[in-house]
Amino acid sequence: MKLPGLLIAFICCVNIAFAQRNDILKESTKYEWPKDEAVKKKLEYWQDQKFGMIIHWGLYAVPGIIESWSICSEDWIDRDSTIKYNDYKKWYWGLNEKFNPTKFNPEQWAKAGKDAGMKYLVFTTKHHDGFAMFDTKQSDFSIAKGPFANNPKKDVAKYVFDAFRKQNFMIGAYFSKPDWHSQYYWWDKYATADRNNNYDIRKNPWRWNMFKSYTQNQIGELMNNYGSIDILWLDGGWVRPLASVNEEVLSWGAPIPAWSQDIDMPKIAADARKAQPGLIMVDRTVHGQFENYQTPEQKIPEKQLDYPWESCMTLGGAWGFVPNDQYKPAAEVVHKLVEIVAKGGSLLLGVGPKADGTLPDDVIKKLEEIGHWTSKNGAAIYGTRITKNYHDGQNWFTQSKDGKTIYGISLLDRNLPKEISWQGSIPKKGTFITLLSNKQKVKWKLINGKVHFDFPKTEEKIALTFSFTPETN
Incomplete structure (x- = not known):
């Protein structure tokens, strides 16, 4: 049995929306x-x-359709009402040929x-x-x-x-x-x-x-x-x-x-x-x-x-x-x-x-x-574990498994900031913050318990990653 190409496209579009929503x-x-x-x-x-x-x-x-779900008979799955269910299943099973x-x-x-x-x-x-x-x-x-x-x-x-x-x-x-x-x-x-x-x-x-x-x-x-x-x-x-x-x-x-x-x-x-x-x-x-x-x-x-x-x-x-x-x-x-x-x-x-x-x-x-x-x-990312202070605004934090290094990851959008700042996750006094992608050393300052530093020179548009020794070490 053959199904019209337009029907296949319809099934593809509709079932993506329904299957992804219902079976999450x-x-x-x-x-x-x-x-x-x-x-x-x-x-x-x-x-x-x-x-x-x-x-x-x-x-x-x-046919390029949603995986498996189109042959399931549940009311959230939409198919062309002119195609009998058993005929549709026969067509689907026949794809193995x-x-x-x-x-x-x-x-x-x-x-x-x-x-x-x-x-x-x-x-x-x-x-x-x-x-x-x-x-x-x-x-x-x-x-x-x-x-x-x-x-x-x-x-x-x-x-x-x-x-x-x-x-x-x-x-x-x-x-x-x-x-x-x-x-x-x-x-x-x-x-x-x-x-x-x-x-x-x-x-x-x-x-x-x-x-x-x-x-x-x-x-x-x-x-x-x-x-x-x-x-x-x-x-x-x-x-x-x-x-x-x-x-x-x-x-x-x-x-x-x-x-x-x-x-x-x-x-x-x-x-x-x-x-x-x-x-x-x-x-x-x-x-x-x-x-x-x-x-x-x-x-x-x-x-x-x-x-x-x-x-x-x-x-x-x-x-x-x-x-x-x-x-x-x-x-x-x-x-x-x-x-x-x-x-x-x-x-x-x-x-x-x-x-x-x-x-x-x-x-x-x-x-x-x-x-x-x-x-x-x-x-x-790899081989890291969670930190107690793991999130502040657009900044997320991980740490090495031995706890000696904290990583701060600042997510970027189209409007790049002039300054990066975050609450918590304070670097050790007298140390630099290092931009991971190019090893650039960044000077920082602590103002009212918040870390501040200028946006570093970089071509990165997705996220900036910084490493530093935490204050507690």
Whole structure:
């Protein structure tokens, strides 16, 4: 079945707005520190990285529409009312016969990430639509079984992970717990009413047990066949034990079934860590021992958080590739990165390759622009920790892990000030403040408890970073 090009464009525009708005996940309200020393060690290392790339790439790249969500039957998702729902799903599933990324270039992606100053990767091995971006033996619905099957790089995840490892990235595997293509999750016997599995698990325990095995086996493939993995990033937080559904979950506005969608996370974690010791588990929004860091989506918490977290945000308006997407200016991304790090988090920035397997030129350009700043100012970002006085006006503060150096980052806008000043974070008397990008020494003065100094000579237009020894040392 073919859908008109105008309809595809309509779906692309409308579903970006609706999907991004409805499925945004807030930061969780509870956190449980891991007890495994190997996990703690890797989590500490991850907290040094600060800036990562999340890549959404799948069937949805072919028509350039919002990832997976257009096939979900919920009232916030808009589609052309002249197209029957089942016909639309058949068209979407049929995209696997057209997905042939003959220009697949993970080395380009990894270089672009490194150029931006990114340090860790989260790659979408399978989104909610169930289309696997790795050579799974559990299903024929994968990139390795369609037109790309004869390509030597058909096992896409392997080559993505390898390319980013060569650039010294930590490696994360995104995996969707729900699988809308699987008959063990969306059973054709019934309509697919919403994002949840569409049959009563209590009445069909065999089918759900088959889904649990299917899920566990796919995650096992990723953990055992793709080299060293640092992070297992699990999405689809509605697949969870019913007992864990709380007011936070209810606030999403998503439907809640009367049965438990429990996939046995203790077994998944134990098996995964047997293959990958110290693995960081990110069972998003499901609090407890399998949510080693938390992931507020498309937002930044209002204040510092005293546990590991990252803000996952898109560079453009969508997670995956859509034509004519509007990408954030480099200055906006850097400003968000600075605020996030000063509040104790990391930024996971989302980009989407095109259907041919390459990143859009505009994405590469934006990442290069971001990298111009991180390459000169990275000491104030990577390997830092929070300070008590972390924010004053346009100024944000981080510190070295030993506490001997404070970094002050002054965000700039079009109207450059003649003077920079801030309250708190006082330098040690008699020392200079150093502009990080060019090692320029800046004289300062303290007036009524506030630091003042002239705007230094620089061509920097995004943010100025200063280092100094704090007064208390």
